[in-house]
Amino acid sequence: xxxxxxxxxxxxxxxxxxxxxxxxxxxxxxxxxxxxxxxxxxxxxxxxxxxxxxxxxxxxxxxxxxxxxxxxxxxxxxxxxxxxxxxxxxxxxxxxxxxxxxxxxxxxxxxxxxxxxxxxxxxxxxxxxxxxxxxxxxxxxxxxxxxxxxxxxxxxxxxxxxxxxxxxxxxxxxxxxxxxxxxxxxxxxxxxxxxxxxxxxxxxxxxxxxxxxxxxxxxxxxxxxxxxxxxxxxxxxxxxxxxxxxxxxxxxxxxxxxxxxxxxxxxxxxxxxxxxxxxxxxxxxxxxxxxxxxxxxxxxxxxxxxxxxxxxxxxxxxxxxxxxxxxxxxxxxxxxxxxxxxxxxxxxxxxxxxxxxxxxxxxxxxxxxxxxxxxxxxxxxxxxxxxxxxxxxxxxxxxxxxxxx
Amino acid sequence: xxxxxxxxxxxxxxxxxxxxxxxxxxxxxxxxxxxxxxxxxxxxxxxxxxxxxxxxxxxxxxxxxxxxxxxxxxxxxxxxxxxxxxxxxxxxxxxxxxxxxxxxxxxxxxxxxxxxxxxxxxxxxxxxxxxxxxxxxxx
Numbered sequence: 001x002x003x004x005x006x007x008x009x010x011x012x013x014x015x016x017x018x019x020x021x022x023x024x025x026x027x028x029x030x031x032x033x034x035x036x037x038x039x040x041x042x043x044x045x046x047x048x049x050x051x052x053x054x055x056x057x058x059x060x061x062x063x064x065x066x067x068x069x070x071x072x073x074x075x076x077x078x079x080x081x082x083x084x085x086x087x088x089x090x091x092x093x094x095x096x097x098x099x100x101x102x103x104x105x106x107x108x109x110x111x112x113x114x115x116x117x118x119x120x121x122x123x124x125x126x127x128x129x130x131x132x133x134x135x136x137x138x139x140x141x142x143x144x145x146x147x148x149x150x151x152x153x154x155x156x157x158x159x160x161x162x163x164x165x166x167x168x169x170x171x172x173x174x175x176x177x178x179x180x181x182x183x184x185x186x187x188x189x190x191x192x193x194x195x196x197x198x199x200x201x202x203x204x205x206x207x208x209x210x211x212x213x214x215x216x217x218x219x220x221x222x223x224x225x226x227x228x229x230x231x232x233x234x235x236x237x238x239x240x241x242x243x244x245x246x247x248x249x250x251x252x253x254x255x256x257x258x259x260x261x262x263x264x265x266x267x268x269x270x271x272x273x274x275x276x277x278x279x280x281x282x283x284x285x286x287x288x289x290x291x292x293x294x295x296x297x298x299x300x301x302x303x304x305x306x307x308x309x310x311x312x313x314x315x316x317x318x319x320x321x322x323x324x325x326x327x328x329x330x331x332x333x334x335x336x337x338x339x340x341x342x343x344x345x346x347x348x349x350x351x352x353x354x355x356x357x358x359x360x361x362x363x364x365x366x367x368x369x370x371x372x373x374x375x376x377x378x379x380x381x382x383x384x385x386x387x388x389x390x391x392x393x394x395x396x397x398x399x400x401x402x403x404x405x
Numbered sequence: 406x407x408x409x410x411x412x413x414x415x416x417x418x419x420x421x422x423x424x425x426x427x428x429x430x431x432x433x434x435x436x437x438x439x440x441x442x443x444x445x446x447x448x449x450x451x452x453x454x455x456x457x458x459x460x461x462x463x464x465x466x467x468x469x470x471x472x473x474x475x476x477x478x479x480x481x482x483x484x485x486x487x488x489x490x491x492x493x494x495x496x497x498x499x500x501x502x503x504x505x506x507x508x509x510x511x512x513x514x515x516x517x518x519x520x521x522x523x524x525x526x527x528x529x530x531x532x533x534x535x536x537x538x539x540x541x542x543x544x
Contacts, residue, residue, distance in 0.1 A: 309443055311467040315408070315416055335443070347440035383422045383471065385447035385463040386440060401439030 004319040005365045009299055009358030010153050010181060011323060015250065016206035016359070022253040023208065026246035034243045035234060045245045052252025056213050059255040060179075060198060061189035068214045068235045069248050073180040074104040076199035076214035079239060080176045081108045083225030084145045084197070085117055088174075092142020093117045096135060099341035100124040100157075101149050105178055106337075109147075122148075127292035128157035128342050132167045139167070145174045150182035150198075154325060154338040154354060155291030156300025158186060165194025174223060180204055180212075184258030185266060185297050190215060196223050200255075202247065206359055207254030211247035214239075265359060270298035272357045272366050277301055279370035284377055286390075290325075290344060290352055299357040304348040307387035308380045313353060316376030320369045325352035347396075408468055409502035415472035420479045423461040425449040433525025437516045444470045444510065448477060448517035452525055455485045462517075469507040473497050473514035481518065490522055 006014075015023075026048060034049045036042025053064040070076045085095065097109055099121050109119045120138045122130050130148050139146070146168050151158050161177055168175040176197035179188055184205035190198060201212035216238065217223045231240025258265075281287055286306035302325075305313060310324030325336030335349035344352070355369070381387040386396060408416070424447075427434045431452050438445040444466030451459040460478035464471045476497055481489050494511035497503070503511055 307465060309466050309470075312416070312471060315413075315468040346442075350440070350443035383419060383463050384465045385436065385445050386465045388424065388447075388463055396440060401441070401445070 001362070001364050001368060004321055005369060006321050007355045007357060007361065007365070007369055008321050008323055009356035009361070010156070010204070010297075010354065011356065012203045012209065013206045013358055014360065015203075015208055016254065016257060018257065019207055019250050019253045023246045023250040026249050030245075032245075034245055035232065045243075048245060048249050049243055052248045052255075055252035055256045055259075056200070057215075059183060059188070059259045060200070060215060061191050062215050063218065065236075066190075066215050066218050068216055068238050069243060069251075070199075070212050070214055070239055071210055071244070072203070072212040073102075073178065073199045073201040075239075076201075076212050077102075077104045077178060078108050079214055079225060079228050080197045080199060080216075081105065081112065081145065081147060082228050083238065084174060084176070084223070085112050085115075086226035087224050088144040091144050092140070094120070094140055094143045095145050095147065096120045096122065096138045096143055097147040098122045098124055098130045098149070100128050100130075100152055100338045101147065102153055102178055102180070103337075105147055105149070124157075124341055126342055126344075127295075128152050128155050128290075128338060129292060129295065130159050130164065132160060132163040135164050136167045136171075139171050139173060143171075143173050145176055145197075147176045147178070150177045150179040150188070151186065151297050151300075152291070152338060153181050154336055155302040155342070156181070156297035157292040158182070158295040158297065160295075161195065162193045168196075169194045174221075181297060181300075184255070184262060185269075185299065187262070190217070196221070202251035202254050205254045205258045208247050208250040211244050211251045213251065266298040269357050269359075269361070272361055272363060273299055273301050273355075275363065276355060276357070276366045276370055277303070279367070280373055283370075283374045288344075288348060290339060290342070290348075299361075301355040301357070302352060303355070304344065304352045305377050306348070306351060307384040307390060308377055309350050310352055312380055313351075313373070313376055316380060317369070317372040320372050322356070322369075323354045325349050325354070411476075411501050412469055412472040412503070415475040415501070416468045419462075419471060419475040421459075421461050421475065421482075422463065424463065425451050425459065425461050430528050431525075433521040433523070433528065435517045435520025435522075435524055437520055438466070438513050440465065443467070444513055446470065446474045446513055446517040448474060448514075448521045450481055450489070450521045450525060452486065455487070457481050457484050457486065457489055466510065466513075467507070469501065469503055470510040470513060472501050473503075473510045474517060476500060477514045477518055486522055486525070489518060492518055 032041030032045035034045040057064045174196045183200040196217045198215040203209040288304040290302040339349035460481040462474040464474045494515040497511035
């Protein structure tokens with residue numbers, strides 16, 4: 001087994017060697033500009049791009065023409081939200097989203113608020129879920145777009161997108177979903193799920209970084225977006241800029257493998273995830289699951305370890321790469337906004353660790369990680385004043401802390 | 406985030422982890438911070454005359470918070486109460502090469518030292534000196 005062990009698959013994934021192999025010819029041999037219509041170099045590049053478009057579309061039940069290539073999900077989110085807001089401002093200037101969304105959505109919404117739009121931020125439940133009823137009661141005649149993520153990047157909770165989509169469809173409001181964490185992990189079908197706009201990213205599904213896509217529905221209804229990047233009119237005028245051909249080829253291949261292997265891979269990841277969780281729970285007390293117990297991504301496990309601060313735990317398992325919702329691991333010194341929105345409690349937010357399991361994770365790696373976590377948590381609890389108090393039977397909630405930091 | 410070797414050393418081999426009997430008159434206990442803020446330090450000193458003869462800590466917090474309190478207990482042992490009161494967080498920052506984002510850990514350690522000293526002094530004012538000595542000898 002090679003150390004360190006990578007258990008942070010929600011952050012990014014390694015490029016699958018099969019994907020890399022497919023990309024390589026497009027750096028040197030087939031290097032043409034996909035927009036060059038006058039020679040074979042351009043035609044070959046265009047052909048590769050069009051194949052990738054079909055591969056991406058097939059993974060989400062869309063048509064190739066509905067796929068717009070971008071530099072990744074953040075750009076796709078900006079294009080979807082700002083592009084729709086600008087295009088449909090005459091309908092109204094109200095948007096609905098949730099407090100558990102990725103910063104790319106939240107910060108784009110903040111930007112729109114500065115431009116005079118009004119945004120309703122739905123509060124997720126304790127498991128990070130948004131209900132269709134919440135969306136329904138927030139909808140107004142002037143709501144131009146609803147933006148709800150498919151799967152949460154921190155806790156892995158899956159939202160009931162199909163039901164939310166049905167509510168939006170019934171009210172005639174567009175639904176955008178950030179499916180960055182969901183595609184390739186759970187079945188996604190933009191028709192059955194009533195999705196009008198959807199973003200995805202290659203590097204979360206064993207493709208390269210720096211490339212992603214936005215699905216833009218073409219009929220029932222036909223969605224139009226105001227371009228946010230002006231130039232040569234590429235991608236049906238919605239996203240100008242020379243296409244990243246090798247990256248797009250990689251995205252296409254990654255989607256193809258994800259589609260063909262989704263069922264097997266999801267089952268495998270879920271089994272490893274459950275193994276990790278049961279090993280930790282069998283050997284440690286005071287462990288909380290963050291997120292939904294069933295409606296969650298197969299490869300995600302987010303746990304809070306009472307009485308142990310997340311960053312110190314990460315230090316204690318230094319050859320296992322994971323991430324934490326603890327403030328100490330972020331530049332902002334704020335604990336995870338997702339855990340806060342879920343009302344997990346600030347103390348447990350500081351004690352959270354996200355384990356991400358993926359295509360190349362082995363059972364031996366999971367066992368190694370479980371051993372390391374159990375050992376580190378025990379050691380840190382021995383030096384935790386909170387654990388000492390809990391052992392003495394003191395309820396930590398009854399203590400008046402000197403909280404001036 | 407890269408940690409300095411000294412932080413790693415204190416984290417991997419913390420000095421003086423443990424607890425002293427907080428009921429004793431010659432023991433001062435300081436607890437600072439809050440779980441909601443991600444760090445709680447408990448620092449204890451045992452005093453003989455005006456000299457600190459033992460120090461223990463327990464910390465819930467990041468590696469730098471653990472290292473700051475571990476270092477503090479190391480420095481406290483053998484110092485007089487007055488010398489201990491002069492320990493400044495900036496010295497901890499310097500010794501552990503803490504980055505700006507971790508300075509609050511050192512501030513917390515300084516606060517913990519002050520709180521332990523204050524607790525000890527309060528006990529001395531409450532308990533007559535004679536009784537304190539008797540209790541110390543019998544323990």
